[in-house]
Amino acid sequence: MIKTVVLDVGETITRDDRYWASWADWLNIPRHTLSALVGAVVAQGRDNADALRLARPGIDIPAEYHARAAAGRGEYLDNGDLYDDVRPALSAMRQLGARVIVAGNQTSRAGELLRGLDLPADLIVTSGDWGVAKPQPEFFQRVREVAQADQDETVYVGDHPGNDLFPAKAAGLRTAHLRRGPWGHLWADAPEVVAAADWRINSLTQLMDILTA
Template structure:
């Protein structure tokens, strides 16, 4: 055990939860229920288009819902408010774990690390996904940006996690997939970052590199 490391902070979407698969399953349900007049091949094309328009979850949700109203080949159109209600009700129910989550969390717990989740998003959605995956109780603290009143990469939200875990920055590691929100943001406070390479390319203009980089979550076990 690395005695300098006392705590691990995890990002949630596309770090502990496979957001790619989660959103795909949600989109498939939406298209199946609301565009059922279309043939299966056309439905598949629309699902793929929705995935692109969603932009890995970084698209403004209200703008996304309004765009869906305009671009989808409706038989019985929905309003943006109705699409939002469907999303808030069903999206979280499709939550899928990333590979090796159970193994990694069990290892961290066995080694005595304090663990936290820090995630940008709405309270209802983020906690709903965690609870569907039965992950919330694995962590000593959970920070959701809506509750915190700030979001990554605001340095105050990382400090909030350090304060709640009662550790110093140099005793902590942040694991996440987003170069800015997870790795660069944590680095501003001196927290070492482990970058899980997923959908985002590294931005060389950040002027720093991750402490470590991994392609699968279980590679973390070789680091900590």
């Protein structure tokens, strides 16, 4: 029986449209160009940040984060960045008695913004808050600590095989792979994803079937 549901953030809870558009505008390149570069690195199994390195060779990404914030163009999230199924699904899961946690690879600032959206979740935390990021095993050890349930009673939900599915499985958690976003769609039917996922879903609302099974 699943007692705790832990959800990734980017392309699971939030759309990445604004994120990449803001980077394209900051680097003064067409949005379509950066979007295409993101698609290219995803197809090659590389980190999304490599798209920024291709667009601006030698870029110091942390320094650019600080520069954007200083210019008043830092991170921003509002309800429009949430996928439509997020609030209904999270609310329904809590009504079923599940503990709901949001935990992904984001900055501490992104964590503050997410908590400001008053989502129906018991805990919202980021890699920036914890000082450790996916796919490091220590991140999923922290997930196990905050889950307040046994590892086989905890499911980690995400779109990214390398950051979400495989390390969560290695940590002994149950896993749900979400067909959403570039990673989720491109790798949804890969044999290694099919083998590692306890469940494969197209919407967060399908998590209710898992909780009531």
